[in-house]
Amino acid sequence: MVRNKYQMDMCHGPLFGQIVIFSIPLMLSGILQLLFNAADLVVIGRFAPHEALAAVGSTASLTNLIINVFMGLSVGTNVLIANYYGAKNRKNVSRTVHTAILLSLVGGVILAVVGIVLARPMLTLMGTPDNVLGKACVYMWIYFAGMPFIMLYNFGSAVMRAVGDTRRPLYFLLFAGVINVLLNLFFVLVFRMDVAGVALATVISQGIAGYLVLKCLMNAKDACRVKFSNLRIDPAILKSMMWIGLPAGIQGMFFSLSNITIQSSVNSFGSLAIAGNTAAISLEGVVYIGSSAFHQSVVSFTGQNLGGKRYSRVRRSIIYCMISSATMCLVLGYSFFFAGPQLLAIYNNDPEVITWGMLRIRVLFTTCFLCGLMDAISGALRGLGHSLMPAIITLFGVCVLRIVWVYTIFPLNPTMGNLMLSYPITWLLTAAVNGFYLYWICRKLFLSRRRFS
Secondary structure: OOOOOOOOOOOOOOHHHHHHHHHHHHHHHHHHHHHHHHHHHHHHHHHOOHHHHHHHHHOHHHHHHHHHHHHHHHHHHHHHHHHHHHOOOHHHHHHHHHHHHHHHHHHHHHHHHHHHHHHHHHHHHOOOOHHHHHHHHHHHHHHHHOHHHHHHHHHHHHHHHHOOOOHHHHHHHHHHHHHHHHHHHHHHHHOOOHHHHHHHHHHHHHHHHHHHHHHHHHOOOOOOOOOHHHOOOOHHHHHHHHHHHHHHHHHHHHHHHHHHHHHHHHHOOOHHHHHHHHHHHHHHHHHOHHHHHHHHHHHHHHHHHHHOOOHHHHHHHHHHHHHHHHHHHHHHHHHHHHOHHHHHHHHOOOHHHHHHHHHHHHHHOOOOHHHHHHHHHHHHHHHOOOOHHHHHHHHHHHHHHHHHHHHHOHHHOOOHHHHHOHHHHHHHHHHHHHHHHHHHHHHHHHHOOOOOO
């Protein structure tokens, strides 16, 4: 199969070096995304009342809950294309690409309607304070109006990652992100639009990123090329995509549901606590950047090498990504922990906001390497085509247990530190159980082919 200079043959060559080369643009993309999101919060935190910062932060868990099912299908897109690409099956690569692009647009419209309709009742159900609720609703209404663009960028990027191209999505994100920051300042400082301005800037920049990804795929010279005349949802491809991606999406949805439960408990501490928690969550995203990058890497590398029947490389890809993910989280977590007060002050220099933010940082940033292991293990299972069982394990090990913690352990000592302790405990349990399941799958897969060595 013809490859361009941006694509990567993951089935041959020095494996660890390829993983690093593949992962670095993913990490940079994630950092840029987070920096641009942080710019939203910094502009809001510095040039608007703290209620505006709390309003943006209070929507994060709910937004993720609504969009995660479709985001899971983008994982299915990545796995399928990586498998077909590794097996040099041009026809199925093309069928998957066109199904994914049309699905992203249709799904984006559906999510826009659902998000706009459910915003106020769900935020009210979460116990969002009255002085925050109105602004939070405005942010969600505008954000979800741009959901087709957001879905298009994510599905298009999944297609490009599956064939080893992580650089061009980075370039597109960089350009769109700069536009986002400039529009943030313009809307908030000039027009005094606070949360509405931040949301509008995000939608416009995501529209630019989505357009650039689509344009890139339309100009491709290989099986990934998008032609509008070929856009259709292939039932067989959609079924395979859902078999892999739907459990991942449901898993993400329940992750968000548990986080909504925790956010509701955070809301009970008041708007200052919400603002501090929001700033800490923004920093948290940078700490977890390695976890996210190596999760995506292990999905693509196991997918391509499984399709190409390079079983030894599958096993080594999993090991390298697990070690790399945990190490990155460990280094970044402790670095941000020691610089926590100074970093939180960038968002808002109110001492109470910083104090509340440090309560989250103190627990999560020192144990986040457990999340790195958990993510790499679940990514490996998805790359191998096993998505249902890890989703079930994670559902109970993370989501259910966190909700149980909020309603049983937290009331015994209703402090922010006790609430945050639910995170590392659930990471550890889920990583351990999924790790045993991955070991069993690998032995079964490799020994059956007499390639386990």
